[in-house]
Structures are given as structure tokens and as C-alpha cells.
Amino acid sequence: MSVTAPLGFRAAGVVAGIKSSDARDLALVVNDGPSRAAAGVFTRNRVKAAPVLWSQQVLAGGRVHAVVLNSGGANACTGPLGFQDTHATAEKVAGALGESAGEIAVCSTGLIGERLPMEALLSGVDLAVSQISRDGGLAAADAIRTTDTVSKISFRRGEGGYMVGGMAKGAGMLAPALATMLSVITTDADVPAEQLDAVLRRATAVTFDRLDADGCMSTNDTVLLLASGASGVTPDLAEFEQTVRAVCADLARQLLVDAEGATKAIAIEVVGAASEEDAVLVGRTVSRSNLLKCAIHGEDPNWGRVLAAVGTTDAVFEADRLNVAINGIWICRGGAAGDDRSKVDLRPRDVTITVDLSAGPHSATVHTTDLTAAYVHENSAYSS
Amino acid sequence: MSVTAPLGFRAAGVVAGIKSSDARDLALVVNDGPSRAAAGVFTRNRVKAAPVLWSQQVLAGGRVHAVVLNSGGANACTGPLGFQDTHATAEKVAGALGESAGEIAVCSTGLIGERLPMEALLSGVDLAVSQISRDGGLAAADAIRTTDTVSKISFRRGEGGYMVGGMAKGAGMLAPALATMLSVITTDADVPAEQLDAVLRRATAVTFDRLDADGCMSTNDTVLLLASGASGVTPDLAEFEQTVRAVCADLARQLLVDAEGATKAIAIEVVGAASEEDAVLVGRTVSRSNLLKCAIHGEDPNWGRVLAAVGTTDAVFEADRLNVAINGIWICRGGAAGDDRSKVDLRPRDVTITVDLSAGPHSATVHTTDLTAAYVHENSAYSS
Numbered sequence: 001m002s003v004t005a006p007l008g009f010r011a012a013g014v015v016a017g018i019k020s021s022d023a024r025d026l027a028l029v030v031n032d033g034p035s036r037a038a039a040g041v042f043t044r045n046r047v048k049a050a051p052v053l054w055s056q057q058v059l060a061g062g063r064v065h066a067v068v069l070n071s072g073g074a075n076a077c078t079g080p081l082g083f084q085d086t087h088a089t090a091e092k093v094a095g096a097l098g099e100s101a102g103e104i105a106v107c108s109t110g111l112i113g114e115r116l117p118m119e120a121l122l123s124g125v126d127l128a129v130s131q132i133s134r135d136g137g138l139a140a141a142d143a144i145r146t147t148d149t150v151s152k153i154s155f156r157r158g159e160g161g162y163m164v165g166g167m168a169k170g171a172g173m174l175a176p177a178l179a180t181m182l183s184v185i186t187t188d189a190d191v192p193a194e195q196l197d198a199v200l201r202r203a204t205a206v207t208f209d210r211l212d213a214d215g216c217m218s219t220n221d222t223v224l225l226l227a228s229g230a231s232g233v234t235p236d237l238a239e240f241e242q243t244v245r246a247v248c249a250d251l252a253r254q255l256l257v258d259a260e261g262a263t264k265a266i267a268i269e270v271v272g273a274a275s276e277e278d279a280v281l282v283g284r285t286v287s288r289s290n291l292l293k294c295a296i297h298g299e300d301p302n303w304g305r306v307l308a309a310v311g312t313t314d315a316v317f318e319a320d321r322l323n324v325a326i327n328g329i330w331i332c333r334g335g336a337a338g339d340d341r342s343k344v345d346l347r348p349r350d351v352t353i354t355v356d357l358s359a360g361p362h363s364a365t366v367h368t369t370d371l372t373a374a375y376v377h378e379n380s381a382y383s384s
Numbered sequence: 385m386s387v388t389a390p391l392g393f394r395a396a397g398v399v400a401g402i403k404s405s406d407a408r409d410l411a412l413v414v415n416d417g418p419s420r421a422a423a424g425v426f427t428r429n430r431v432k433a434a435p436v437l438w439s440q441q442v443l444a445g446g447r448v449h450a451v452v453l454n455s456g457g458a459n460a461c462t463g464p465l466g467f468q469d470t471h472a473t474a475e476k477v478a479g480a481l482g483e484s485a486g487e488i489a490v491c492s493t494g495l496i497g498e499r500l501p502m503e504a505l506l507s508g509v510d511l512a513v514s515q516i517s518r519d520g521g522l523a524a525a526d527a528i529r530t531t532d533t534v535s536k537i538s539f540r541r542g543e544g545g546y547m548v549g550g551m552a553k554g555a556g557m558l559a560p561a562l563a564t565m566l567s568v569i570t571t572d573a574d575v576p577a578e579q580l581d582a583v584l585r586r587a588t589a590v591t592f593d594r595l596d597a598d599g600c601m602s603t604n605d606t607v608l609l610l611a612s613g614a615s616g617v618t619p620d621l622a623e624f625e626q627t628v629r630a631v632c633a634d635l636a637r638q639l640l641v642d643a644e645g646a647t648k649a650i651a652i653e654v655v656g657a658a659s660e661e662d663a664v665l666v667g668r669t670v671s672r673s674n675l676l677k678c679a680i681h682g683e684d685p686n687w688g689r690v691l692a693a694v695g696t697t698d699a700v701f702e703a704d705r706l707n708v709a710i711n712g713i714w715i716c717r718g719g720a721a722g723d724d725r726s727k728v729d730l731r732p733r734d735v736t737i738t739v740d741l742s743a744g745p746h747s748a749t750v751h752t753t754d755l756t757a758a759y760v761h762e763n764s765a766y767s768s
Contacts, residue, residue, distance in 0.1 A: 047695030047703045047719070077691050079704065079720035112688025113721050217696045219688075290674070290755075291763050298764025304496025304603075307461050311431030312601045319431045320463065335431070336463035337497050371674075373757035379675050380682025 002153035004137035005165030006188035008032050008228025011136035013143030016124020018072035018110075018117055024143035026124040027069040028093070029184050030132050035229030036103065038064035039197035041204050043221035049076030050086040051106040052220060058090075058105050062193030064226050065103040067184055068093045068128070069144050070121060071169070073110040076219035085116050092122050096129040107182045107222045109146055109169060141167035144182055147378065149258055154250040158243040162189035162233040166247045170255030181208065181255060183223045185247055189240060190229035199241045200225040207248035210280065210366045211256055212287045223248075256367050261375030264296050266351045266368045272323075274316035274360035282355060283366030285313050293371035299346035303332040306353060321358035327351060386537035388521035389549030390572035392416050392612025396515040397523030400508020402456035402494075402501055408527035410508040411453040412477065413568050414516050419613030420487065422448035423581035425588050427605035433460030434470040435490040436604060442474075442489050446577030448610050449487040451568055452477045452512070453528050454505060455553070457494040460603040469500050476506050480513040491566045491606045493530055493553060525551035528566055531762065536638040542627040546573035546617040550631045554639030565592065565639060567607045569631055573624060574613035583625045584609040591632035594664070594750045595640055596671045607632075640751050641733075645759030648680050650735045650752045656707075658700035658744035666739060667750030669697050677755035680737075683730035687716040690737060700743045707740035 004011050009031055016026040031038075040059035042052050058064060068089055075082050086106050094101040108116070131139075141151040148169050155165040168183035191199070204223055225244065235243075256265050268286045273279035286292065289309040295302035303324045310322060324332035329344045331337070388395050393415055400410040415422075424443035426436050442448060452473055459466050474488040492500070515523075525535040532553050539549035552567035575583070588607055609628065619627075640649050652670045657663035670676065673693040679686035687708045694706060708716035713728045715721070 045692060045695040046697075046701075047691045047706075074688070077688055077703075077716065077720050079718060082720070112686075112692060113716070115721075217692065219692050219695065290759075294760050294763035297760065300764065302496075304458070304461055307431045308429060308496060308601065308603050311429040311603060313430075317430075319461075322431075332461065332497065334463060336461055336466070337499075371760055373760045375674075376678050376681065376755055376757045376760060379678035380684065 001155050001165060002137035002141045002167040003029050003165050003184050003186045004134055005155035006163040006186045006228060008188050008230030009186045010132040010134055011140040012128040012131040013136065013139030014124055014127045014131060017120035018070055024139060025070055025072040026121065026128055027140035027143040028066060028128040028132055029140060030066045031064060031226050031228050033228055035190055035227055036063040036065055037191060037193040037196055037227045038062060038224060039193060039200045040222060040224045041200055043218055045217045045219050047077065047219050049074050049108060049220040050078055050082040051075055051108045052222060053083060054086045054090065055105040055107065055222060058102060061102065063103050064105050064224065065099050066093055066097060067105040067107065067224055068125060069107040069182060071109050071144050071146050073108060073114060073116045074112045074220050075108040075116050076112040078115050082115060085118055088118065089121060092125045096125060105224055109144065109182050109220055112219060137165065144169040147260055152251050152254040154247045156243045156246050158189065158235055159239050160233040160235060162187060162231040162235055164243050164247050166251055168251040168255060170258065181221055183251055185225045185244065187227050188229065188231035189227055189233050189235045191227045191240060195237060196225050196227055199244050202241060203245040203248045207245060207252045211252050212284055212366055212368050256369060259369045260378045261372040262369035263372055264351050264370040265349055266296055266353060266370065268366045268368060269352055269354045270357065271354060271363040272356040272358045272360060273362040276362045276364055278315035279362050279364035280366065281313050282310055282315050282357065283364055285309050286355065287366045287368035290371055296346065296351055297370035297372050301326045301331055301341045301344040301346060306355060307332065310355060315357060316359040317357040323356035323358065325354040385539050385549060386521035386525045386551040387413050387549050387568050387570045388518055389539035390547040390570045390612060392572050392614030393570045394516040394518055395520035395524040396512040396517065397520065397527030398508055398511045398515060400511065401504035402454055408523060409454055409456040410505065410512055411524035411527035412450060412512040412516055413524060414450045415448060415610050415612050417612055419574055419611055420447045420449055421575060421577040421580055421611045422446060422608060423577060423584045424606060424608045425584055427602055429601045429603050431461065431603050433458050433492060433604040434462055434466040435459055435492045436606060437467060438470045438474065439489040439491065439606060442486060445486065447487050448489050448608065449483050450477055450481060451489040451491065451608055452509060453491040453566060455493050455528050455530050457492060457498060457500045458496045458604050459492040459500050460496040462499055466499060469502055472502065473505060476509045480509060489608055493528065493566050493604055496603060521549065528553040531644055533642055536635050538631045538634040540627050540630050542573065542619055543623050544617040544619060546571060546615040546619055548627050548631050550635055552635040552639060554642065565605055567635055569609045569628065571611050572613065572615035573611055573617050573619045575611045575624060579621060580609050580611055583628050586625060587629040587632045591629060591636045595636050596668055596750055596752050640753060643753045644762045645756040646753035647756055648735050648754040649733055650680055650737060650754065652750045652752060653736055653738045654741065655738060655747040656740040656742045656744060657746040660746045660748055662699035663746050663748035664750065665697050666694055666699050666741065667748055669693050670739065671750045671752035674755050680730065680735055681754035681756050685710045685715055685725050685728040685730060690739060691716065694739060699741060701741040705742035707742065709738040711736055
């Protein structure tokens with residue numbers, strides 16, 4: 001399923017030999033049309049990987065015939081030669097499909113700063129082209145994993161019978177501006193590129209963009225939305241956006257739960273904000289407090305660390321009007337101790353921290369994880 | 385020595401019973417004059433502890449007779465009652481010394497959100513007043529420790545024979561805007577309050593303010609500079625500033641080395657910046673990359689994580705003109721791989737990461753630590 005749940009898409013995931021392990025490391029997603037409308041959103045990091053620079057150009061045209069994705073190397077900070085590698089990859093796919101490279105998007109993920117093993121990668125493209133099929137979605141989702149322990153896939157059926165499917169990878173460098181990840185979302189609805197773009201921007205803004213596991217923004221973040229039109233359904237746009245958003249939210253949730261070393265999925269729910277921007281700012285700032293993330297790991301409802309983080313923002317609030325609940329217990333009221341902290345049950349994996357700024361009607365939720373010794377071990381022992 | 389190295393100061397450090405352990409937890413520093421000129425800088429966190437709110441008022445007058453400091457509780461997020469506790473503490477010291485509370489500064493450090501045990505604290509004030517002496521500096525430095533494993537003290541002799549001495553505590557919540565800490569610096573030079581203020585602001589801006597161990601800004605940061613004038617020396621102001629800065633830098637270095645769980649002292653040296661602000665911004669952003677801090681802990685010269693952090697700033701730079709050296713080896717040149725990364729020796733405790741933005745003549749250095757499992761353990765097991 002995943003990206004092949006909608007009609008008009010074929011996919012493959014193969015072992016190209018880019019990774020030193022024998023794991024799958026190259027995925028291909030092909031849109032057989034009749035439409036090739038596409039949209040993309042990319043990392044806001046100013047240090048962008050070669051495949052991001054390439055795919056931004058491709059998506060500017062609003063049409064994508066295929067996406068080739070590799071794990072085992074980010075092809076970031078690799079200079080002009082790295083860009084040539086991406087270009088050669090797109091040309092190889094285009095040649096195998098009998099198409100123009102200008103409609104081939106490229107995504108890479110893995111270690112920054114090293115060139116890709118192009119011989120292995122290009123052979124892998126041949127292998128993938130030979131294997132693309134209507135049931136290749138799972139293999140493709142498997143092939144884009146790095147430190148992900150499981151594949152992330154999702155699909156939803158929309159009104160009138162069209163489908164939206166998707167796959168994603170995350171794990172490390174999970175931060176703002178798309179949460180350091182690759183994701184390909186497909187649909188057999190018939191939606192033109194311009195509307196796909198608007199839908200994708202709005203959907204990612206409230207899903208992937210509100211995931212901040214470790215505050216580190218990647219050089220490679222890419223989310224693509226491809227529409228084949230093969231269902232013949234022209235959906236209501238608002239309903240279509242809801243369906244795309246549901247798939248994005250589902251994938252984001254899977255990324256969060258599988259973030260490196262995480263034992264808790266923490267929702268920072270900011271209410272009473274003077275603006276949505278304030279709510280997101282406060283949520284993001286709280287989600288980046290290492291001290292708070294350690295406390296939640298230790299199941300300590302340390303609301304003082306929440307207030308200390310809120311206090312570093314320029315959001316509208318008065319310190320003596322801040323309220324904080326952890327898992328529903330209002331342990332901080334009016335900027336001071338509230339209900340008994342021993343009432344807070346932090347044993348479940350899911351933790352909700354509610355911050356009431358008492359400054360307005362707006363709200364937003366940012367999702368993060370706890371900070372664990374396992375995160376440290378994974379990121380000190382593994383060059384990724 | 386420490387705060388009692390300069391003439392005109394007495395100090396004490398006693399066991400008041402604020403901490404549950406039998407460790408010293410209350411310190412008193414008294415300026416016997418003839419001058420009582422003083423200056424202070426405080427946390428920029430908008431959630432400020434009661435003693436910060438109080439001491440800001442005291443310092444507005446430019447005169448401090450005594451400073452009372454406690455560990456074992458931050459008296460932050462404690463509401464109007466917490467402020468009354470601070471006020472009562474100052475009144476108690478003032479009464480014991482036969483003075484006005486308006487010249488008594490108060491500092492607190494420890495867990496946020498809980499009231500202080502005032503009975504123990506006020507008895508401790510009596511005990512401290514009875515013990516203040518010319519050699520009480522070490523006991524005072526010991527009494528302000530929280531998770532600090534060692535006391536931090538420093539002193540320098542200035543031209544003409546005046547002295548500058550200081551003590552500090554740090555360990556957790558070590559971040560910008562004074563690096564989450566308390567510090568009292570004393571001098572027997574004769575310098576009026578207005579000039580002390582200018583000197584202290586400039587000295588802390590390039591020392592404590594450029595320390596960022598864990599990105600978490602405290603509610604209690606306070607640095608006080610008290611001048612007794614007892615040496616009779618009126619120093620050259622530029623020379624005096626250098627001496628104060630040397631003491632601040634020495635204390636900041638001690639805070640860094642003793643930061644919670646740290647095994648590496650990392651200097652992020654940003655050169656080639658278009659402005660000093662850009663250099664500090666880039667240094668601070670790199671110092672907050674959990675992924676990079678984990679990599680340095682694992683002695684992995686992962687320069688890609690440096691570039692990924694630089695790319696999230698709005699400093700002036702071009703991605704393909706960035707150069708990065710780790711411990712002197714330029715492993716990234718022109719935004720791509722440079723010298724062989726195996727040449728980088730990351731075994732020493734001190735690590736220097738040089739980021740060349742190739743955008744101008746300005747530079748700055750921000751100091752941070754690695755991220756370790758010990759930091760996670762300390763901050764998940766200990767409510768602080």
C-alpha cells in the first residue's frame with residue numbers, strides 16, 4: 001500500500017549497495033498518470049542538499065513523473081560534484097523510463113558530507129525500474145529508512161472513492177521546517193499542481209512542521225505530493241485537504257513515536273495565546289528544553305522548567321498569569337504552584353503538557369519526545 | 385579567598401537546613417566599605433525569580449551592603465508569597481547588620497516552583513551573621529553549590545595593588561543571558577556605581593554571556609559586582625575592566641568544565657563573520673545542536689552537523705563558502721569535504737570547532753559542552 005494505494009502509481013525498493021548493510025537503500029515511485037501534477041515543500045535550512053536543490057527546480061514546473069530516493073547518504077555538503085551526482089541519477093531514471101530528467105525528483109538521506117557511491121546507485125536504478133509494480137509501496141517505504149526502526153506508511157480514502165497514500169522516514173534531525181524527513185504522498189484524485197501546492201503547504205504547516213524531536217533542522221527535508229488523476233475523481237478541495245492532512249498527521253505521528261531513543265511522545269499544547277504564531281513559538285521553545293525533556297524521561301512533572309522555557313520567548317504573556325497542566329493536572333496556576341504534583345501520572349508513553357498563556361484565544365500543538373541516554377548513544381556512536 | 389580576597393569584605397557559608405543534605409546552603413557576603421558602590425546584571429528570562437525582582441530594585445540604587453545567597457531552592461514561580469519571603473530574608477539580614485533592607489541583595493538557586501523553608505533560612509541568616517569573617521570566602525563559595533561538583537572561585541590583582549575576587553555556581557540550566565548562574569564579584573578598588581555597571585555589562589557580555597552548555601536560560605541568573613574602595617586605589621577604568629573580565633572568564637571556564645555530565649569543553653570559534661552579532665548567533669546556534677554535541681561526545685568529527693546548524697541561522701554566508709576546522713584540521717572547505725577527517729584528534733577534553741563564514745572580518749567564541757548520558761541521568765533523576 002503506502003504510495004501505491006492510489007491508482008496510477010507503481011513503486012519499488014531495492015538493495016543497491018549504498019548502505020554497507022544488506023538492507024534496501026533505493027526506492028522508486030512512478031506516476032503513470034494520466035496526470036503528473038505535483039507539489040513539493042522543502043527544508044528551510046540554508047544549507048541544502050544537492051537533491052533538494054535539484055528537486056526544487058523540478059517541482060517549479062509542477063509536474064513529476066517519478067521520484068527516486070536513496071538512504072545511505074544525504075548528498076549534502078558535497079559541492080558541485082554532488083549536484084552532478086543528483087543530476088546523473090535523475091538522467092538515469094529518465095533514460096530507463098524513456099522520459100525527460102526535468103520531471104524526475106530526487107531525494108537522499110543519510111550522512112552529510114560524503115559523495116554517494118554512484119556506480120552502486122545507478123545499477124540500483126536499473127534494478128528498481130525492472131521491479132516497479134503496483135504492490136511495491138511497502139518495499140519503497142522500507143528502502144528509505146535510516147535509523148528508523150520501522151517503515152512509516154499511511155493511506156486514507158476520500159469522498160467519491162479517490163485515495164491518498166504516503167510513506168515517510170525520520171528518526172534523527174527531527175525538527176522544524178518539515179521535521180527532517182523525506183515523505184512522498186500520492187493520490188489518484190485529479191487535482192492541478194497549483195492546488196496541490198496550496199493543499200500541501202497548509203497540510204504540512206500543521207503536521208510535519210509542528211514536530212520537533214531534537215531541534216535539529218535537516219539539510220534534506222522534502223515532502224512531495226503527486227497526483228495521477230487515475231481515479232477520475234475531482235475532489236472538493238477542502239475535503240481533499242482534510243484527507244491529505246490526515247495522512248500527513250498519521251505519518252508525523254509515526255515519525256514521533258520512532259524518533260531516536262524516544263520513550264515518550266510529548267504534545268506541547270499551547271492555549272490562550274494572543275496569536276497562532278505565539279502559540280507555535282512557545283510550543284517549539286518548550287519542546288526544545290533539554291532539561292524539560294530529561295525531566296519527562298524521568299517521569300518528573302517539573303513545571304518550573306516549562307515556565308523557564310516560556311520566559312525566553314517574546315510571546316505575549318504575564319509571568320503571574322501562566323498556567324501549566326501535565327496530563328490534565330493543573331500543577332501551575334498563576335505562575336506558581338497549583339495542584340499537587342504527585343497527582344500527575346507520567347507513566348504512559350503519551351504525555352500532554354498544556355501551557356495556558358492567558359493572553360488570547362489562539363492555540364497550537366507542537367509534538368516532541370523525551371531526551372534519553374539512548375538518543376545520546378545513538379548519536380554519539382553512529383555517524384549519521 | 386574568592387569574594388574575601390579584596391579588602392573590606394567578610395563572608396560566611398553555613399548549614400541552614402534548606403537542603404535535605406547536611407551541606408552548606410546559605411552564604412553571606414558583607415561589604416564593610418568605605419564605599420558600597422555596586423552593579424548587577426540579571427537573567428533576561430521574562431519569568432524571573434523573586435530574588436531577581438528584589439535585587440534589581442536594590443541595584444537600581446547603585447549601593448549594596450550585603451548579599452545573602454541560598455542554594456536548595458530557587459524561589460522562582462512562587463508568586464507574591466515568594467516575593468515576601470525574599471523581602472523577609474533581606475529584612476532579617478538588615479536587622480542583624482543594623483542596616484536598611486534596601487541595600488541587601490538576595491540570590492537563590494535550586495528547584496523552581498517551591499517555597500523556601502523560611503524558618504530554617506532565617507535561622508541560617510543569624511548563624512551566618514555570627515560567622516562572617518575575612519576568611520569566609522571559601523565557605524561562601526561552597527554554600528551556593530547545587531549540582532556543582534566543586535566550588536568556583538577566582539581572584540586577580542590589578543595595577544596599583546587593588547584586588548578583584550569572585551565566586552560562582554552553575555552546573556545546570558547553563559545558557560545565554562548569563563549562563564544560568566549566580567556570581568558575586570568583589571573589589572577593593574574605588575570605582576563609582578555607574579562605572580561598575582558599565583564595566584560589568586561589558587565583561588559579562590563576552591564571558592558568562594558566551595557560555596551555553598544546555599541552551600536553557602534560568603529564572604535566577606545574577607552577577608553582582610561590589611566595590612569597597614578599601615584599597616584606596618582608583619584604577620584606570622580600562623585596566624580595571626580587563627581585570628574584572630579576567631575573573632569573569634576564569635569563573636565562566638570553571639562553570640563550563642563542571643557543567644552537568646560534560647566530558648568535553650567545546651569552543652565554537654566563529655570567524656569571517658559580517659558582524660560580531662552574526663558570529664555570536666552562529667556560535668550559539670551551533671552550540672545548541674544536540675546532534676553535534678552527541679557527536680563530539682562520541683569523538684566523531686561530524687562537520688555535517690555543524691553546517692546543518694549554521695544553515696538554520698540568518699547570518700550572512702554562502703553555503704558553498706563555509707569552512708570548518710575541528711581541532712585545527714580543516715575537514716570542510718567550500719561547503720564540502722576538505723582534509724581527511726581521520727586526522728582530527730578528538731581525545732582531549734578541550735575541543736575547538738572553527739567555523740569560517742567567509743563573509744567579513746568579525747569573530748566571536750561561544751563555549752559549550754558535549755551532550756552525554758550522564759546529563760540525561762542527572763536531569764531525569766534529580767528534580768532541580
